[in-house]
Amino acid sequence: MGNGEPFVKNETVVDLIKDLTAKLSAVAEEFNGRVAKAAEPVLPSEEPNEAALVDHANVILAERRMRRQFLPAELFHEPAWDMLLALFAARDDRMPMNIKALVSMSDAPVTTSQRWIEHLHKLKLIDRVIDPTDRRRVEISLSHAGDQQMKAYLRALLRR
Incomplete structure (x- = not known):
């Protein structure tokens, strides 16, 4: 028994080391797979449609008011x-907003809102059109560039 016993113990230790090595290797392989997957860019399966973007703009407006x-x-x-946000949400109606309606959406004094409307126009984010039937009335809508920038922003929010 004296010579055989140490051999059996050594064999058991060797088996344990082999088993542990195999398990560690499996864990390392799983870890490497997860690291590689985490490094891959996450692409949405589907781009949000325009209705989803308008809905999200309305949610943001409601949250801001709340x-x-x-x-x-x-x-x-x-x-x-x-x-x-209000102009983007109103685009669903396909109708421009008059200045009075837009000012009420901004929750700011009329003069402040009018300065911002002028600034947004200079930045080419909005279009202003004088109503041909009532020249005192000015209709405001997002410009093509403003619409595209708002869509890009809202899509980026929805992808998060």
């Missing part, structure tokens, strides 16, 4: 952003 119920409105003064 903040004012819980916190002081002065903390959230971004009339240009509110106007861009």
